[in-house]
Amino acid sequence: MPAHDVLIIGAGLAGQRAALAAAEDGASVAIMSKVHPVRSHSVAAAGGINAAISVDDDWHSHAYDTVKGSDFLGDQDAIEVMCSEAPAEVMDLEHMGVTFHRNDKGEMDLRAFGGASMKRTAYVADITGQALLHVLYEQLLKHHETVARYEEWFTTSLLRDDAGNCCGAIARDVRSGRMEAFTAKNVILACGGAGQAYKPTTNGLIVTGDGIAMAYRAGAPLMDMEMVQYHPTCLVETGILITEGARGEGAHLLNANGERFMEKSAPNKMELASRDVVSRAEQIEINEGRGVGPNGAGIYLDITVVPRKRTLEALREIVNLGKDFAGVDITREPIMIRPGQHYIMGGVKTDVDGRTPIDGLYAAGEVACVSVHGGNRLGANSLLDTLIFGRRSGEHAAKRAASMGMPSVDANAQLLEDAARIDAIIARPREGRRVSEIKSELGETMNRHAAVFRDEAGLQAALETIGRLREESENAWIDDRGTVFNQDVLGAIELGYMVDCAETTVVAALERKESRGAQFRTDYPERNDGEWLKHIDVSLGEDGSPAITYSPVTITQWEPEERKY
Amino acid sequence: MAEVHDRPPEQFKLRLRRYDPESGDAPYWDEHTIELEPHRSVLEAILQAKDRFDGSIGVRCSCRQAICGSCGIRVNGEPALACHTHLDAAKASAENGVIEIEPMGNMPVIKDLIVDMDAVHWKKIQRVTPWLLAKQPVPEREYLVSKESMVDVTQTMACIQCGACVSDCLAMEVDPGFIGPAALAKAYRFVGDPRDDQQRERLLDLSEDPQGIFDCTHCFKCVQACPKDVNPMGQIMRLRRIAIGDHHIVDQNNGERHEAAVTGLVRNYGLLHEAELIPRSYGGNSWFAKFTPAAGKELLGSFPVILKGLLRGKLNPKIAVFGHKIPSADLKAVQAIYDKIESRPERYELNLYIAGEDEDATPVAVAAGAGADGGETAADPTSPEGSAN
Numbered sequence: 001m002p003a004h005d006v007l008i009i010g011a012g013l014a015g016q017r018a019a020l021a022a023a024e025d026g027a028s029v030a031i032m033s034k035v036h037p038v039r040s041h042s043v044a045a046a047g048g049i050n051a052a053i054s055v056d057d058d059w060h061s062h063a064y065d066t067v068k069g070s071d072f073l074g075d076q077d078a079i080e081v082m083c084s085e086a087p088a089e090v091m092d093l094e095h096m097g098v099t100f101h102r103n104d105k106g107e108m109d110l111r112a113f114g115g116a117s118m119k120r121t122a123y124v125a126d127i128t129g130q131a132l133l134h135v136l137y138e139q140l141l142k143h144h145e146t147v148a149r150y151e152e153w154f155t156t157s158l159l160r161d162d163a164g165n166c167c168g169a170i171a172r173d174v175r176s177g178r179m180e181a182f183t184a185k186n187v188i189l190a191c192g193g194a195g196q197a198y199k200p201t202t203n204g205l206i207v208t209g210d211g212i213a214m215a216y217r218a219g220a221p222l223m224d225m226e227m228v229q230y231h232p233t234c235l236v237e238t239g240i241l242i243t244e245g246a247r248g249e250g251a252h253l254l255n256a257n258g259e260r261f262m263e264k265s266a267p268n269k270m271e272l273a274s275r276d277v278v279s280r281a282e283q284i285e286i287n288e289g290r291g292v293g294p295n296g297a298g299i300y301l302d303i304t305v306v307p308r309k310r311t312l313e314a315l316r317e318i319v320n321l322g323k324d325f326a327g328v329d330i331t332r333e334p335i336m337i338r339p340g341q342h343y344i345m346g347g348v349k350t351d352v353d354g355r356t357p358i359d360g361l362y363a364a365g366e367v368a369c370v371s372v373h374g375g376n377r378l379g380a381n382s383l384l385d386t387l388i389f390g391r392r393s394g395e396h397a398a399k400r401a402a403s404m405g406m407p408s409v410d411a412n413a414q415l416l417e418d419a420a421r422i423d424a425i426i427a428r429p430r431e432g433r434r435v436s437e438i439k440s441e442l443g444e445t446m447n448r449h450a451a452v453f454r455d456e457a458g459l460q461a462a463l464e465t466i467g468r469l470r471e472e473s474e475n476a477w478i479d480d481r482g483t484v485f486n487q488d489v490l491g492a493i494e495l496g497y498m499v500d501c502a503e504t505t506v507v508a509a510l511e512r513k514e515s516r517g518a519q520f521r522t523d524y525p526e527r528n529d530g531e532w533l534k535h536i537d538v539s540l541g542e543d544g545s546p547a548i549t550y551s552p553v554t555i556t557q558w559e560p561e562e563r564k565y
Numbered sequence: 566m567a568e569v570h571d572r573p574p575e576q577f578k579l580r581l582r583r584y585d586p587e588s589g590d591a592p593y594w595d596e597h598t599i600e601l602e603p604h605r606s607v608l609e610a611i612l613q614a615k616d617r618f619d620g621s622i623g624v625r626c627s628c629r630q631a632i633c634g635s636c637g638i639r640v641n642g643e644p645a646l647a648c649h650t651h652l653d654a655a656k657a658s659a660e661n662g663v664i665e666i667e668p669m670g671n672m673p674v675i676k677d678l679i680v681d682m683d684a685v686h687w688k689k690i691q692r693v694t695p696w697l698l699a700k701q702p703v704p705e706r707e708y709l710v711s712k713e714s715m716v717d718v719t720q721t722m723a724c725i726q727c728g729a730c731v732s733d734c735l736a737m738e739v740d741p742g743f744i745g746p747a748a749l750a751k752a753y754r755f756v757g758d759p760r761d762d763q764q765r766e767r768l769l770d771l772s773e774d775p776q777g778i779f780d781c782t783h784c785f786k787c788v789q790a791c792p793k794d795v796n797p798m799g800q801i802m803r804l805r806r807i808a809i810g811d812h813h814i815v816d817q818n819n820g821e822r823h824e825a826a827v828t829g830l831v832r833n834y835g836l837l838h839e840a841e842l843i844p845r846s847y848g849g850n851s852w853f854a855k856f857t858p859a860a861g862k863e864l865l866g867s868f869p870v871i872l873k874g875l876l877r878g879k880l881n882p883k884i885a886v887f888g889h890k891i892p893s894a895d896l897k898a899v900q901a902i903y904d905k906i907e908s909r910p911e912r913y914e915l916n917l918y919i920a921g922e923d924e925d926a927t928p929v930a931v932a933a934g935a936g937a938d939g940g941e942t943a944a945d946p947t948s949p950e951g952s953a954n
Binding site for chain 2: 040104241
């Protein structure tokens, strides 16, 4: 049975950064991912990473912008940690080899981003996430002696000892179908969000809420699950993301009358207001009949106002995306976009060292909720979140590992149970529905009722549908009877994970009877600090349904005020 | 734009190469008919077949937008990213209108469309010391480097490790040990990075390795295959130029002298003088080279190849021995090209990654680019490096 000081599940930016930090602090590390690390969805982050590195910037300003962006739901102590450590972290990555774009003096160049009071987004063209991810992977290859990589291993459950501490995981080698128990002094979940619970979504097909659901099932509380970010600029048809960098470079949003409608809701920041504000403004235009394109379901993003040379150099990826996925040359004509599910602010509740309330279990990145994003994440803060809290988790886990012996746990029973569960799915009779049909209905339900605008009736309807889909998913059948690369059976397990994420999201959205950040309740359209300046925590109740508790929002120096852009 | 979105769904026939390693059966073809709008991707077609008809179809995929690099396959015999290939284009290039989908080449197939990238691609990536060997001391803030240098290496940073170039590398097909296009492009990412301290050592290593930068046969397959305009072959040529031009690396592969011999002969004769090539490559770049022992040995060793060439009519003995004669005006024109290139103060490196940026300054080009298929001007992956005007 493999045994490691630190076992990291997920190999995107948070996971890889955690692995490096733990290895550098002397721990024996294993990093496990259901896909090859460079396929992780961090690769799709385009625009950049925020850090107050400019000489006339100050991390307090970054922190304030983040607090305001969060609609005052973010925990200010955590935001202070993230923003104050950001400049050093970005410099570390530059030293590792990230090819950050330069200005004429040879220093890192910075671009404007939504909700930021000045230019503070460092970037690599519009492939920042890819550049960071690939450079971190280079570092993992460099540290191959201290970091064991389990690439294309799918985690089926977390291991806990008799005292309730997390002490490893059960996983399946996707390639061979072999099941294995991994013992670890600490487990760090770094396996991303749950975007595939929505349809459409900007997220990759692998983003299925695995870590959130596994932690929830192991008893860890989830926090801020109602806060789901819709990105303002996704291609109308496929939901593919057009980076916020486009608006950062000066692109306009236009309705069918050719008006820059952001004047109405954000007269100062215009297109660079925070994402929740822009997405809502777009949805209002569409709902009120001022949308463009077939059925008026879109909005024009006009990038032609950006100098062509600059677009080709700094927004190259979306030049190609426009051409390949919408047949539009964005340097010559506007492109049709709409809001689309993009990110979940919520996740497994952690402290600033990534610790969950379960000893030995950490979480970092989108799977976690520290909470630095609160009700709404600012663009280019997610890469920062993954790196800062990935590193801090790795460091803390390495320190904890140094002070304890390897847990002795008999994982055999759980290993057999997980293997039997998989065999049972494979053996299901071909009755009822296919996994793909249920997944599709789940995603459409979430996109209809738990999107930019929500209300009690819609959320109740969603909850009922999710309940039915849960039952159906437990009998959903698959085609693949094999063991080698049986993606079909993994898809059935992922469906279960997504159902958990959808249910906790809707339950929390029903609970929060106010409008704050990404949660806009048409039946409670105002923010209500008196009652709702608090986090909603959702845990698995004893009866198997979600149980709600509250936790306070940490306020250090910025008292809640009205949010205007 | 509107017409793109208004096109109704059509039926497409897919012919999928299937392989189940557990069945004991040989690979076979599997056909499915799917229905999608013609501008949708081949990946969406495969996923529809998987969702509706057969969930056991094995294919790696995630992002659906050509950034995660998972879905490298072959479409109608050519390497491609499934998510980056439109159905109408795939149908147009298909025989009988049936879109043929196979796993990538040069790598063992694990199941259906899934190949073993670890055994080939990732092993080769590890060969090139794929991490920055940073100049010391590390500065407190960022390294101060030029904007151009970072944009330049970002072209190779843009490689998504999909393996499409590896799939159809002709040199690798013949010599599986060839480090190959993806890994050598990755090598350029460090060689071209001014923050790296080991440029010479890296180039020496890649030149000395008989399966290194001089093993590329310059066939352009990787340039065509790359969905991200990384231009792997172009990067390999740049590695060669830096190794030879800046570091004067005289390698066991004879790359440096061979290049000097080829360029020298073309300058003198206007065309390649085949009989002089081997002696000069091995003995030095002059007419007397053929009398040095090393060249003689090499020449003897090459006799079977020369004989074969003669027998099959590929070599004209008279031209091979006496050299080509071209009209003196043409020869002068060839030599003028040399003079022009060699009179440049710096080596001219066309960076395709930001090609097209000049258009704003030249209104004529803008007008041309905005024509029927405007948008193709941004970066044409098929432009060979060095063809800048």
